Amino acid sequence: MSEPQQFRLVHDAARAGARSAVDAAPAGFVVTVSPPKRSAEQNAKFHAICSDVARQARFMGRKLTPLQWKTLFVSGHTIATEGHADMVPGLEGEFVNIRESTSEMTVPRKASLIEYTMAWCAGNGIQLREVAARGYEELAPVARGQK
Secondary structure, three states: OOOOOOOOOOOHHHHHHHHHHHHHOOOOOOOOOOOOOOOHHHHHHHHHHHHHHHHHHOOEEEEOOOHHHHHHHHHHHHHHOOEEEEEEEEEOEEEEEOOOOHHHEHHHHHEEEEEEHHHHHHHHOOHHHHHHHOOOOOOOOOOOOOO
């Protein structure tokens, strides 16, 4: 057993497979059980929102790219959910916000980020055209308040 195995614990057969893999693993192997990471649908919805915002909004008088808006939303969401900003001097003397990674967010955490971003859009008159066109508007948020 040299290739990593992953089991999504959604039914008894998956749990049995995970137990078998653990029993068969050589000494020194590592087992990690964790909540699922954000879904592909959540990721697509968030990026669609950032694209809509980039087309319609300005920040401090400037047009920003979807990636720049993503950075602002992730940073703002961290503060709004009682996290903290980790600002460090960069390699060339610039300031860098060492923020959490959206790819490492759990499903509930990403849902919270999407809710935060959509609330900002509603409060700032942003029409989520790309979100509606792609059918993401019904993507329900999950488990409020969890990280």
